Amino acid sequence: MHSMVDICSLNDKYNNVAGEDIIRSILAEAKKPIATSKFGPNAESFIKLLSKLSPTLPIIWIDVVFDNQAFRENMHSLRQRYQLNVITLCASLDEINKYESGKIPPYDSPAFSVFQKTLKVQPFERFLAEYRPDYWLTDIRQNESDARRELNIFDLKGTGTVKVAPFARDTSLKHTQYRQATKHFNDVCKPSLNLECGLHGL
Template sequence: MFTEKQIEELNEAFKNLTPTEIIKKALEFSGDAVVTTNFRPYEAAILHAVSTVEDKIPVVWCDTGYNTPQTYRHAEQVIKDLNLNIFLYVPKQTSAHRDVVLGIPSIDTPEHDLFTEQVKLEPFRRAMEEHQAKVWFTNLRQGQTAFRNTIGVFSLSKAGVLKVSPFYYWSDDKLDMYLEENNLPNEFKYFDPTKALENRECGLHA
């Protein structure tokens, strides 16, 4: 378990290092690691960077069931191209059933909290419990939300897992170059049903 002071020291020491250097350092702490993805824009970068260092790392995909056709096609392409060790987690109730009894409720209502729990939080907890990861790679970046502006490259999850965001300080333009240099696809027709706004947290990270 890391202390807040140790996290601060890590963030200071690794602020200017490359994603590959950050990933390698994180794996020195523990080989029990996962990388999570929802195949939103620029996810191919984190999946490529982590799997290049550790090709058998479990890739956890919590699919809400509400992704666009473009996102599903993009996911299939990235999984195939990078030969990802993918683990798919879905809600216990189908989206068709939920659409009848609940739908996608308005934001900031108890019903929306239940919706978020069903389609995102419960599958994610199930995934983390099964993999028992001590290191969690994700593609959080500075500027995405107010909360994410405060965390740095290294942070701790609610459960005390070391959360690592190798591209934390990277801009969209820089990531565009990374994708082009590594012949990686991108897809912008993405829909997250738990968010009304792009800069709103869904509860997974904050």
């Protein structure tokens, strides 16, 4: 079990280390690592690297249901191309039925945070509590939004899982643009690139 002191030490130790080398180090010591991906338009570079370094690594995809087909199509395409071990999470049917198409609350309303938590955050929280991974790899980066400007490479979650953003500061892994334009990906939990979907506020 890691402590916040360990996390500070890890951030200092890996401050100037390349993202790929961070992943290699984590995978070498991890017992139950996972990764998450939204399978958006910039996902392929990270996914390809993970498949090379750990072909059987569980990659968690949260199906929000109300997102458009572009995410689902990209997930299926990349899963087939790289033979990924994708685990799909989803809210219960009762929870989904609370939000019929056209009834999603506006982003600036208090009800929207409940919507995010119900459809995106809670399915992942339930998974973390049951699976109890020791490391969680993600491709979020400091330069993606104002909210992520102070992002650290390592962060400790309440479940004891260490969240790792290996490319938080390292820009060497360039995004490979997906065949569809970014505008075709409509993330209902994150209506603007400068906003958060809720998952990384855990």
